[in-house]
Amino acid sequence: MLAASALENLIEALKRLPGVGQKSAQRMAYHLLQHDREGARQMAKALSTATESIGHCQRCHTFSETELCLICSDGARDARLLCVVETPADQAALERTGSYRGYYFVLLGRLSPLDGIGAREIGAEELLARAAQTEVEEVILASSFTAEGEATAHVLAEALRSRGIKATRLARGVPVGSELEYVDLGTIAHALSDRR
Amino acid sequence: MLAASALENLIEALKRLPGVGQKSAQRMAYHLLQHDREGARQMAKALSTATESIGHCQRCHTFSETELCLICSDGARDARLLCVVETPADQAALERTGSYRGYYFVLLGRLSPLDGIGAREIGAEELLARAAQTEVEEVILASSFTAEGEATAHVLAEALRSRGIKATRLARGVPVGSELEYVDLGTIAHALSDRR
Numbered sequence: 001m002l003a004a005s006a007l008e009n010l011i012e013a014l015k016r017l018p019g020v021g022q023k024s025a026q027r028m029a030y031h032l033l034q035h036d037r038e039g040a041r042q043m044a045k046a047l048s049t050a051t052e053s054i055g056h057c058q059r060c061h062t063f064s065e066t067e068l069c070l071i072c073s074d075g076a077r078d079a080r081l082l083c084v085v086e087t088p089a090d091q092a093a094l095e096r097t098g099s100y101r102g103y104y105f106v107l108l109g110r111l112s113p114l115d116g117i118g119a120r121e122i123g124a125e126e127l128l129a130r131a132a133q134t135e136v137e138e139v140i141l142a143s144s145f146t147a148e149g150e151a152t153a154h155v156l157a158e159a160l161r162s163r164g165i166k167a168t169r170l171a172r173g174v175p176v177g178s179e180l181e182y183v184d185l186g187t188i189a190h191a192l193s194d195r196r
Numbered sequence: 197m198l199a200a201s202a203l204e205n206l207i208e209a210l211k212r213l214p215g216v217g218q219k220s221a222q223r224m225a226y227h228l229l230q231h232d233r234e235g236a237r238q239m240a241k242a243l244s245t246a247t248e249s250i251g252h253c254q255r256c257h258t259f260s261e262t263e264l265c266l267i268c269s270d271g272a273r274d275a276r277l278l279c280v281v282e283t284p285a286d287q288a289a290l291e292r293t294g295s296y297r298g299y300y301f302v303l304l305g306r307l308s309p310l311d312g313i314g315a316r317e318i319g320a321e322e323l324l325a326r327a328a329q330t331e332v333e334e335v336i337l338a339s340s341f342t343a344e345g346e347a348t349a350h351v352l353a354e355a356l357r358s359r360g361i362k363a364t365r366l367a368r369g370v371p372v373g374s375e376l377e378y379v380d381l382g383t384i385a386h387a388l389s390d391r392r
Contacts, residue, residue, distance in 0.1 A: 006246045006261055015241035016235035018227045019220070029246070030246055031214045033259055034304060037247050039212035044243035046209035047228070050202045051236045062231055064203055089226050108230060120277050 003193040007033070059130070061123055062088045062106040067129075073105060078102045080137040084127065084156065086110050086144055094142065100138075105130055110143055122157065131165050138166045143174065203229070209349065255326070257319055259283045267291075267300060274298045276333040280323065280352065282306050282340055298336075301326055306339055307348040320352065327361050334362045341368060374381040 007029060011100040014025035056062065057069035064070075071077065081102025085091045091104050107122040119125070131139050139160050143149040150153040153169055174183050191193040203225060210221035228236040252258065253265035260266075267273065277298025281287045287300050303318040310389050315321070327335050335356050338347040349365055356363040369387040379387075 006249045007241070007259055008243040010246040011238040013235070016228075016232055016239065019225045020225075024215070026285055027215075027289075028213045030259075032212075032285070033250055034245070035244065036212055039209070040243045040247045043209040043212065044240045044247070045242035046202070046206040047236045047243070049241070050206040050225070050229065051233050062225075065205055083271060085229075087226060089222060092222075115345045 014135060028188065040041065056108075060104045060106055061108055061126070062091055062104065079135040082138070084142040084153075085142045086149065086152070090144075090172075099184050100151050107143070107152070110146075110148045111155060112148050117170055119155070122152065124159065127156065128159060128163065131160055132163060136165070138168060142171045145170075205375070206258055252304075253302075255306075256300045257304055257322070258287055258300065275331040277336065278332050278334070279328055279336040279338050280349075282345065282348075283339045286338065286340075292300070303339070305350060306344045308344050318348065320355065323352065324355060324359065327356055328359065333362070334364060337363060338366045341366075 010029045011022070011025045014020055014028050015022065017025075020028070032043075032117055052176065053061050053065050055065070057064040058067050059072040059122075060069060062069050062071075066073070078101045081100070082105055082107045083100060083102055084107065085094065086107050086109065088106055088108075091106055094100050094104075105127050107124075109122045110118050111117060111119070111122060130136070132193075139156075141153040142157055143152045143156075157167040157169070171194060172187065173194060174180065174187060180188065201253060206225045207221045208227075210216055210217065210224050213221075216224070216340045247298070249261050250259050251253055251261070253260040254263050254270055256265060257267040258265050258267075259332075261371075262269070273296045277296070278301055279287075279290065279298055280303065281290065281295060282303050282305065284302055284304075287302055288295050290300075301319075301323050303323075305313050305318050307313060307315070307318060326332070335352075337349040340346045353363040353365070367390060368383065369390060370376065376384065
């Protein structure tokens with residue numbers, strides 16, 4: 001009765017964003033229409049451009065507008081290191097640390113058999129082929145420290161080692177700036193056993 | 197270095213949504229690109245359509261694709277009642293209760309002099325003209341029960357009464373389903389003084 005159909009469509013579309021339900025979508029739609037029509041136009045354009053022009057890097061599978069992403073086409077990086085991450089967001093986080101100069105391989109997911117995500121979906125085949133290239137000396141497994149991320153790292157480490165490729169995992173331990181009293185026990189136990 | 201510019205643009209655009217910061221925008225962009233490109237296309241289309249086709253109803257100022265909104269052009273409603281709300285969202289909430297059959301006037305804001313929102317911005321002039329129409333017998337002020345909403349209601353009530361128009365306010369009281377123990381004291385005090 002009340003809502004115009006263009007408004008309903010907009011609310012439905014906004015609900016497809018992760019973490020956005022009916023109420024938030026409504027608030028967003030009203031906000032855009034009432035206070036920021038320029039923002040709405042800009043968003044429409046950015047969405048169209050992104051879906052049209054952003055594909056995946058053929059070598060590392062991250063998002064890229066070109067066949068090879070900026071990192072993969074940068075010849076000055078350390079070709080002996082290959083870091084395996086779950087998502088482009090994880091890759092971005094590692095890049096921001098400024099302490100890694102090797103290349104990446106982005107799984108675009110993690111092993112989760114119940115959701116139908118197996119070795120093929122995360123590109124395990126391509127990763128093994130990439131890691132087998134002569135210049136790669138070490139594969140750093142930087143998948144999440146969740147149950148699924150650990151399983152993914154385990155499976156990939158097994159496969160890599162069986163092919164004679166060195167596979168390492170990011171260190172587990174106490175986060176920088178935290179007081180021991182407030183760190184969870186599993187983390188402390190790991191930090192203790194991995195002491196150096 | 198990492199991000200492709202179309203991706204950066206998308207993240208910047210998503211940050212214009214209310215309540216969405218850098219992290220959420222990034223997560224939304226990655227989600228759309230990785231899992232829901234169809235949703236992204238749909239959203240781009242809905243945004244364009246909405247900004248092009250949704251304007252304001254000439255009589256009640258709510259969002260409308262036509263000159264008069266569906267409610268204002270519905271001759272079967274009770275023309276003696278005019279309900280003043282802050283936003284189309286508030287209007288939608290009132291409509292959903294199913295217990296109001298009059299017309300509306302949407303302020304599209306509330307008085308907030310510090311933000312430069314005065315009587316002109318909320319269309320007080322048009323409201324008074326609308327309320328002065330012979331068939332209107334009562335104006336129900338349904339602005340929010342916040343400081344600014346109360347101020348808005350107060351100013352409008354004064355103006356309406358000085359013109360001899362009856363102005364009422366939504367009842368304040370204990371919300372349905374709540375236990376008295378957990379209701380704030382201001383609400384209980386109001387419910388007590390407005391007892392019936």
